[in-house]
Amino acid sequence: MSFLNELQQLLGDAGLVRGDDLSAFETDWRKRYVGRALAVARPADTAQVAAVVRLCAAYGVTIVPQGGNTGLVGGSTPDDSGEQLVLSLTRMNRIRAIDEANLTMTVEAGCVLQALQEAAEARRLLLPLSLAAEGSCMIGGNLATNAGGTQVLRYGNARELCLGLEVVTAQGEVWNGLSGLRKDNTGYDLRDLFVGSEGTLGIITAATLKLYPEPRARMTALASVPTLEAAVELLGLARQRAGSGLTGFEVMNAFSLGLVRKHYPQQRQPLEASPWTVLLELSDSEDEQHARTVFEGLLEAALEAGLVTDAAVAESQAQSNALWHLRESIPLAQSEEGLNIKHDIALPVSAIPAFVAETDALLEAGFPGMRLVDFGHLGDGNLHYNVQAPEGVPAAEFLAKNEPAINSIVYDQVAKYAGSISAEHGIGRLKREELAQRKDPVALGLMQAIKKALDPQGLMNPNRVI
Amino acid sequence: MSFLNELQQLLGDAGLVRGDDLSAFETDWRKRYVGRALAVARPADTAQVAAVVRLCAAYGVTIVPQGGNTGLVGGSTPDDSGEQLVLSLTRMNRIRAIDEANLTMTVEAGCVLQALQEAAEARRLLLPLSLAAEGSCMIGGNLATNAGGTQVLRYGNARELCLGLEVVTAQGEVWNGLSGLRKDNTGYDLRDLFVGSEGTLGIITAATLKLYPEPRARMTALASVPTLEAAVELLGLARQRAGSGLTGFEVMNAFSLGLVRKHYPQQRQPLEASPWTVLLELSDSEDEQHARTVFEGLLEAALEAGLVTDAAVAESQAQSNALWHLRESIPLAQSEEGLNIKHDIALPVSAIPAFVAETDALLEAGFPGMRLVDFGHLGDGNLHYNVQAPEGVPAAEFLAKNEPAINSIVYDQVAKYAGSISAEHGIGRLKREELAQRKDPVALGLMQAIKKALDPQGLMNPNRVI
Numbered sequence: 001m002s003f004l005n006e007l008q009q010l011l012g013d014a015g016l017v018r019g020d021d022l023s024a025f026e027t028d029w030r031k032r033y034v035g036r037a038l039a040v041a042r043p044a045d046t047a048q049v050a051a052v053v054r055l056c057a058a059y060g061v062t063i064v065p066q067g068g069n070t071g072l073v074g075g076s077t078p079d080d081s082g083e084q085l086v087l088s089l090t091r092m093n094r095i096r097a098i099d100e101a102n103l104t105m106t107v108e109a110g111c112v113l114q115a116l117q118e119a120a121e122a123r124r125l126l127l128p129l130s131l132a133a134e135g136s137c138m139i140g141g142n143l144a145t146n147a148g149g150t151q152v153l154r155y156g157n158a159r160e161l162c163l164g165l166e167v168v169t170a171q172g173e174v175w176n177g178l179s180g181l182r183k184d185n186t187g188y189d190l191r192d193l194f195v196g197s198e199g200t201l202g203i204i205t206a207a208t209l210k211l212y213p214e215p216r217a218r219m220t221a222l223a224s225v226p227t228l229e230a231a232v233e234l235l236g237l238a239r240q241r242a243g244s245g246l247t248g249f250e251v252m253n254a255f256s257l258g259l260v261r262k263h264y265p266q267q268r269q270p271l272e273a274s275p276w277t278v279l280l281e282l283s284d285s286e287d288e289q290h291a292r293t294v295f296e297g298l299l300e301a302a303l304e305a306g307l308v309t310d311a312a313v314a315e316s317q318a319q320s321n322a323l324w325h326l327r328e329s330i331p332l333a334q335s336e337e338g339l340n341i342k343h344d345i346a347l348p349v350s351a352i353p354a355f356v357a358e359t360d361a362l363l364e365a366g367f368p369g370m371r372l373v374d375f376g377h378l379g380d381g382n383l384h385y386n387v388q389a390p391e392g393v394p395a396a397e398f399l400a401k402n403e404p405a406i407n408s409i410v411y412d413q414v415a416k417y418a419g420s421i422s423a424e425h426g427i428g429r430l431k432r433e434e435l436a437q438r439k440d441p442v443a444l445g446l447m448q449a450i451k452k453a454l455d456p457q458g459l460m461n462p463n464r465v466i
Numbered sequence: 467m468s469f470l471n472e473l474q475q476l477l478g479d480a481g482l483v484r485g486d487d488l489s490a491f492e493t494d495w496r497k498r499y500v501g502r503a504l505a506v507a508r509p510a511d512t513a514q515v516a517a518v519v520r521l522c523a524a525y526g527v528t529i530v531p532q533g534g535n536t537g538l539v540g541g542s543t544p545d546d547s548g549e550q551l552v553l554s555l556t557r558m559n560r561i562r563a564i565d566e567a568n569l570t571m572t573v574e575a576g577c578v579l580q581a582l583q584e585a586a587e588a589r590r591l592l593l594p595l596s597l598a599a600e601g602s603c604m605i606g607g608n609l610a611t612n613a614g615g616t617q618v619l620r621y622g623n624a625r626e627l628c629l630g631l632e633v634v635t636a637q638g639e640v641w642n643g644l645s646g647l648r649k650d651n652t653g654y655d656l657r658d659l660f661v662g663s664e665g666t667l668g669i670i671t672a673a674t675l676k677l678y679p680e681p682r683a684r685m686t687a688l689a690s691v692p693t694l695e696a697a698v699e700l701l702g703l704a705r706q707r708a709g710s711g712l713t714g715f716e717v718m719n720a721f722s723l724g725l726v727r728k729h730y731p732q733q734r735q736p737l738e739a740s741p742w743t744v745l746l747e748l749s750d751s752e753d754e755q756h757a758r759t760v761f762e763g764l765l766e767a768a769l770e771a772g773l774v775t776d777a778a779v780a781e782s783q784a785q786s787n788a789l790w791h792l793r794e795s796i797p798l799a800q801s802e803e804g805l806n807i808k809h810d811i812a813l814p815v816s817a818i819p820a821f822v823a824e825t826d827a828l829l830e831a832g833f834p835g836m837r838l839v840d841f842g843h844l845g846d847g848n849l850h851y852n853v854q855a856p857e858g859v860p861a862a863e864f865l866a867k868n869e870p871a872i873n874s875i876v877y878d879q880v881a882k883y884a885g886s887i888s889a890e891h892g893i894g895r896l897k898r899e900e901l902a903q904r905k906d907p908v909a910l911g912l913m914q915a916i917k918k919a920l921d922p923q924g925l926m927n928p929n930r931v932i
Contacts, residue, residue, distance in 0.1 A: 101698055101816035102847070103705070146651050154710075157649060160626065175908040180814040182846040183623060184886040185612050185662055186893060186901055187931060188913045192658035196651055213706040232567055239569070240679040243751030244620075244710040285709030286760075294752075348646040350567035380648040381568070420650040427652060435652055442641040446920065447654045453919035454912065465653060 003059040004039060007085075010051055015042050015091070025086045028077045029070045029133075033429060035078035037064075040086040046166060046174055046205045049087070053203065053459070054172030056085060062462050063087050065199035067109060067141030070133035072344075073428030075198045075464050076141065089140050092205060095119055103211045104163060104180040109140025109204050116209070125211040128155035132328065140204045146196035148424030150324075153379035154247040154283070155212070157424070159195045166206035167194050170455035180208050193450070198426055199461040201454045215283035219291040220248070220320035221299065224274035224310040228353040231276055234307045235349065235379055238280060241298045245291075248281030249379030250327050255388075256375045259333035260326060267326060270312040278308075278378070279327050281320075327375070334373045334386060338395035341387040341403050343410050346423035349381045356383075359413045363387060366409065367402060382423040385410065411438060427465045435465070469525040470505060473551075476517050481508050481557070491552045494543045495536045495599075499895060501544035503530075506552040512632060512640055512671045515553070519669065519925070520638030522551060528928050529553050531665035533575060533607030536599040538810075539894030541664045541930050542607065555606050558671060561585055569677045570629060570646040575606025575670050582675070591677040594621035598794065606670045612662035614890030616790075619845035620713040620749070621678070623890070625661045632672035633660050636921035646674050659916070664892055665927040667920045681749035685757040686714070686786035689765065689777040690740035694819040696773045697742055701815065701845055703773065704746060707764045711757075714747030715845030716793050721854075722841040725799035726792060733792060736778040744774075744844070745793050747786075793841070797850075800839045804861035806854040807869050809876050812889035815847045822849075825879045829853060832875065833868060848889040851876065877904060893931045901931070 008016050017025070017040040026035045038061065043049045056063050066076045066088045078084035092108040095116070099105070100123060107116055113134040120127040129142060131149030141147075143165070147158045155161060164179030167190075177191060194202055225231045231251050238246050254273050261269060271277065280298075284291035295313050302308040314320040334340055347355050356374065363370055369390030376383040387406050389398035411421050415438060427435050436444065447466050474482050483491070483506040492501045504527065509515045522529050532542040532554045544550035558574040561582070565571070566589060573582055579600040586593040595608060597615030607613075609631070613624045621627060630645030633656075643657060660668055691697045697717050704712050720739050727735060737743060746764075750757035761779050768774040780786040800806055813821050822840065829836055835856030842849040853872050855864035877887050881904060893901050902910065913932050 099814060099816050101702060102814040104814070146655075148649055148651075152649065156626075159655070160622075169908065169912065173908045173911070175912065176906055177909060179886070180884065181812045181886050181889075183614055183618065183812045183843075183848045183889040185614075185888045185890055186886055186897075186905060187662075187909065188667075188916055189612075189625070189655075189658045189662050190909060190912055192655045193916075196653075196655050201654075213702075213709065215709065236567060236679075241751060243679065243681065243749070245751070283709070285707060285711070346647045346649045348565060348568040348570070350565050377649075382649045418645065418647075420645070420647050420652055422651045423647075423649040424651055431652075439652060440642055442635065442639045443643060443653065443656060445639070446635065446641065446656055449919040450654055450659075450916060453915040 003055065003061055006055055007039065007041060007052065010055065011041060011043060011048060015044060015048065017042060025066060025069065025088060026077055028074045030072060033074040033077055035080050036082040037078040037086045038083055040088055042088045042091050044091050046168065049168045049203055049205050050172045050174050052087060053168050053170065056459055057172060057457060060457070061085050062459050064461055065089065065144070065203045067138030068112065068133065068136045070137040071141060071145060071428060072425045073430040075145065075426060075428030075461070079463070087203065089138060096206065098123065099180060100125065102180050104208050105211055106178055106206065106208045107139055108206045109138060111139050113137050113139055113142060120211050121214070124214045126214045127209060127211055129158055129161055132331065139207060143195050143204050143207055144197065144199050145426040148380070148382065150248055150377070152377060153249055154244055159192060161210050162191065162195055162207055163210060164208040165191050165194055165204055168203045168205055170202055170457065170460050178206060178208050198428060198465050200451060200465050201460060215285055217284040217288040217291045218320060219282050219288060219295060219314055220323045221280045221295050221311060221313040222271055222323050223278045223280065223299065223302065223308045224271050225276045225278055225308055228276060228356055230307040231278055231378060232349055232353060234278060234302050237302060237307065238298055242282055242294055245282050245284055245294065246280070247283040248279060250279040251375060251378040252277045252327060252330060253372065253374040255371055256330045256373050257326070259337055259373065260329045263333045263336040264329055267329060268322070269326065271310050274309065279323055330373065330375050334388065337388060339399055340373060340395065341399060341406050343385045344423050344425045345385055345414050345419055345421060346380070346382045347414070347417050347419040349378070351417040352378065352381065352383065355413060355417045359410060362409050362413070363406065367406065429464055432463070432465060469521065469527060472521055473505065473507060473518065476521065477507060477509060477514060481510060481514065483508060491532060491535065491554060492543055494540045496538060499540040499543050501546050502548040503544040503552045504549050506554055508554045508557050510557050512634065515634045515669055515671050516638045516640050518553060519634050519636065522925055523638060523923060526923070527551050528925050530927055531555065531610065531669045533604030534578065534599065534602045536603040537607060537611060537894060538891045539896040541611065541892060541894030541927070545929070553669065555604065555671070562672065564589065565646060566591065568646050570674050571677055572644055572672065572674045573605055574672045575604060577605050579603050579605055579608060586677050587680065590680045592680045593675060593677055595624055595627055598797065605673060609661050609670050609673055610663065610665050611892040614848065616843070617713055618843060619715055620710055625658060627676050628657065628661055628673055629676060630674040631657050631660055631670055634669045634671055636668055636923065636926050644672060644674050664894060664931050666917060666931050667926060681751055683750040683754040683757045684786060685748050685754060685761060685780055686789045687746045687761050687765065687777060687779040688737055688789050689744045689746065689768065689774045690737050691742045691744055691774055694742060694822055697744055697844060698815060698819060700744060700768050700773045703768055704764055708748055708760055711748050711750055711760065712746070713749040714745060716745040717841060717844040718743045718793060718796060719838065719840040721837055722796045722839050723792070725803055725839065726795045729799045729802040730795055733795060734788065735792065737776050740775065745789055796839065796841050800852060800854065803854060805865055806839060806852045806861065807865060807872050809851045810889050810891045811851055811880050811885055811887060812848045813880070813883050813885040815844070817883040818844065818847065818849065821879060821883045825876060828875050828879070829872065833872065895930055898929070898931060
C-alpha cells in the first residue's frame with residue numbers, strides 16, 4: 001500500500017487534504033516562498049500526530065509542521081519538491097484545562113493565540129503573549145518560534161510563558177511534559193530545547209502556559225525624546241520608578257511616524273514630530289489614578305532632566321489604544337510606501353545609540369538618500385531596522401540591487417556590538433545561510449549534534465534553521 | 467609523560483592540588499558522600515579549563531566540576547575510585563563587566579553569589595538570586611543546578627536570570643555564548659540546556675546575568691491562616707492586589723515554627739501558634755508608605771474573607787529581617803531536633819492542599835507519631851516536606867528502617883498530583899535512581915540521546931543525573 005493510501009486510512013477524509021488547492025498551506029505569510037506539498041495531514045489528536053510521524057519515518061517522507069502559517073522567515077511551508085508532507089495542527093484547537101489557582105492553562109498547538117487571550121480574559125486572567133498576528137497565529141507556532149511581541153519587557157518571550165510541553169518526537173513517540181510546575185529540576189531542560197527549534201526536532205502538540213492576574217489598569221503615554229541616548233536613559237528611569245509596572249517601552253524614529261502621518265493622516269498624532277518618540281505603557285495592580293500618578297512623576301522627572309521634550313498621557317482606554325495603534329501602524333505604513341529591507345535585530349540596550357549612529361552613517365554613505373524605518377521594542381533591545389529606497393527610486397529595483405550589500409553592513413554592525421540577527425522572528429529558510437556564516441562555530445557544532453541525535457533520519461522540517 | 471605530570475605542566479603549582487588533604491573537595495555539603503579524587507585542578511581562566519578538558523579526553527580521565535561545593539544531592543564530589551579529576555572553578559572569580567544601562571553583569575563561574583549580590587547593590591541594582599548558601603555557593607554551580615531560593619515567585623529560578631553562558635564543551639572547545647540580549651532567536655536554546663545539566667554536558671565558565679533596579683522598599687508580614695486552602699486563596703488575592711510587587715510567599719506548618727520556638731526560644735514570634743503561617747514580602751518601587759498601604763489593604767480583605775485569622779506587618783527593616791530569620795531558622799531547628807527524611811518537591815499550587823492532606827494521612831497511618839516539618843515556597847508550589855522520627859524514637863534508627871518506604875509513599879503521591887521529585891536541588895547522585903524509575907521514559911530517552919551526542923566519551927560528571 002502506498003504512503004498516501006496509508007495516510008488516508010489513518011486520518012480519514014477530514015484529516016487529509018490532497019489535490020490541487022493546497023496553496024494556502026504552500027505559500028508563506030510574506031509570500032516570499034511558494035512551495036508544493038505532497039499532501040496536507042490534519043490530525044485530530046496527539047495519537048494521530050504520532051502515527052503520522054511513524055508512517056513518515058517508515059516511508060522516509062519529510063515533514064513540515066504548520067500552525068497559523070504566519071511566520072516571517074519561511075519556516076512553515078514546504079519546499080518545491082512536491083515530496084514534503086505539511087502537518088497542519090489546525091484541528092487540535094482545544095483548551096484542555098484552565099487552573100485558576102495555579103495560574104496556568106493547558107492548550108493544544110492549534111489554538112489561535114487570540115482565542116487563548118480571550119479565554120484567559122473571561123476569567124479575569126491575562127495571557128501576556130501579544131503580537132501583530134494574534135488573530136490567526138497559533139500557539140504551537142508561537143512556541144516553536146519563541147515569539148516575542150509587545151509584552152516581553154515585563155513577561156518575557158513565549159519561552160518564559162511556557163511551563164510544559166507535549167511533543168511528538170521524530171521517532172513518533174509522545175513526550176508528555178505538560179507540567180504546571182514553576183520549579184522542576186529533574187534533568188535536562190527539554191522544554192526549552194523544543195521551544196524555538198522551529199519544528200526541526202519534533203512537533204509541539206500541546207503546552208501549559210503561565211497566566212497572570214489581569215492588571216486593574218493599563219495606561220499609555222507618548223514622549224518626545226531628543227536622542228536615542230535620552231531614550232535609553234528614560235528607560236532606566238522608568239524601570240527605577242515603575243519597577244515591573246512598566247510593561248511597554250517602544251521607540252519610533254521620526255521617519256517611521258512620518259510614514260504613518262503620510263499614509264494614515266486620519267490618525268491623530270498628539271505630539272509634534274521629534275527625532276525619536278517613545279511609547280510607554282504602565283500596568284497597575286491598583287487603579288488608573290495610581291498609574292497616572294506614577295506616570296506624571298516619571299515624566300516630570302524626565303522633563304526636568306532633559307530626557308523628554310514633550311509628553312502626552314492618555315486620558316482614557318480609548319486614547320491608550322489610539323497611541324498603540326500609531327505604533328502598530330508603522331509596519332503597514334512602510335508597506336504603503338513600498339517594499340523595504342527588513343532587519344529584526346537585537347542589541348544590548350546600552351549599545352543601541354552607538355549602533356544606530358554608526359550604521360545610519362555607513363548606510364547613508366553607501367546608499368545616499370536611503371530612508372530608515374527604525375522602530376521597535378527598545379526595552380528589550382529589539383529594533384526593526386528597515387531600509388527603504390530613496391524617495392523616487394523604485395523599491396523593487398533598489399532591493400534587487402542592494403539587499404545583500406545592505407544586509408552585510410547591518411549584520412557586520414550587529415556582530416560588532418554583540419547583537420543578534422534574529423531577535424524574535426527566528427531563522428527558518430530566510431536566514432539559514434546567514435546563520436551558518438555568522439553563528440559561533442562551536443554553537444553550530446552543538447546544534448548539529450543535537451539535531452542528529454534527536455532526528456537522525458532528518459525528517460523534521462529539513463533545511464530550516466541548520 | 468603521565469597525565470598528572472602534563473596537568474602539572476599545564477596549570478603550574480597554583481593550579482593543581484594533589485596529595486593527602488583533598489577532603490574539602492571530596493566530601494559533599496551534607497556529608498552523605500565521601501569520595502577520593504585523583505587530583506584537584508584549579509584552572510585560572512577559560513583557556514586553561516579547555517586545555518584540562520582536552521587533556522582528560524586524551525587520557526580518558528573523567529571530570530567532576532565543582533564550585534562552592536554546597537550542593538545537596540552529591541553532584542559535585544568525586545566517587546571513591548580515586549580516578550576522577552575534580553575541576554574546581556574557585557580561581558575564576560572575576561566580575562568581567564557590569565552594564566548598568568543594559569542591566570546585566572558578566573561574571574566568572576567561581577564568583578561567590580553573595581559577592582555578586584553586593585557588587586550589584588553597590589550600584590543600586592539587584593541580583594535577585596538568593597538562597598541559604600549564598601555566602602559560599604558559586605554562580606557556576608547555581609546555574610549548573612538551576613538554583614531556586616526565596617525570590618523565584620517574582621524573578622524566576624537561576625535559569626530565568628541568565629541571559630548568556632560561556633561553556634567549555636566535553637571536547638574542550640569554548641562556546642562563547644555570553645550574550646546580554648533579552649531576545650535572540652538564532653537557533654537552539656543551548657543556554658538552557660547547560661543550565662541545570664549539573665556538569666554532565668560541559669563546564670560553565672562564565673555567565674551574563676540579569677539585574678534589576680533595586681526596589682525602594684521591601685516589607686514583610688506574617689499571617690496566621692487556618693488551612694492550606696486558605697493559604698492558596700491568600701496567594702491568589704495577594705497576586706491580584708500586589709501584582710509583581712509580591713516577591714515572597716512562604717508557608718510554614720505549626721510543627722516547623724514550633725521547632726524554632728523550642729530550639730531558638732530567644733527568637734520572638736509575633737503571632738500565636740496557628741495550623742499554618744504565611745510570610746509575605748512586598749517589594750515596592752515607590753516607598754515604604756506605599757508598601758504598607760498595599761499590605762494593609764490586602765490583609766484587611768483577607769481577614770474579612772476569613773483567609774487570615776491574625777497578622778503582623780513589620781514596622782522596620784529590622785523587623786522584616788527578623789521575620790525572614792524565623793523562616794530561615796526552620797532548616798537549622800530541624801537539624802537540632804535530629805536527622806529527618808527530606809523531600810524537595812514541587813506541585814501545581816492548586817494541588818497542594820489535597821496532596822498534603824492525603825500524604826499526611828498515609829504517613830500517619832504507616833508511621834504513627836511521625837512528625838512533619840512542612841514548609842516552603844508556596845508561591846512557587848515548592849514544599850520542603852520532611853519527615854521527622856516520632857518523639858523519643860532515635861532518628862538514625864527510624865531513617866535506616868523507614869526511609870525507602872517513606873520516599874516511596876511521598877513520591878507516589880507526587881506522581882499522582884503531577885509534581886516533581888526535585889523542585890530546586892537537582893538530581894546528582896542522590897536521586898538518580900529515583901529519576902530513572904519515575905521520569906517519563908520518552909524524556910529519559912531524549913536526555914540520553916543528548917548526553918551521548920554532546921559527551922560521547924562520557925567524561926563529564928558521569929553517573930550523575932542520568
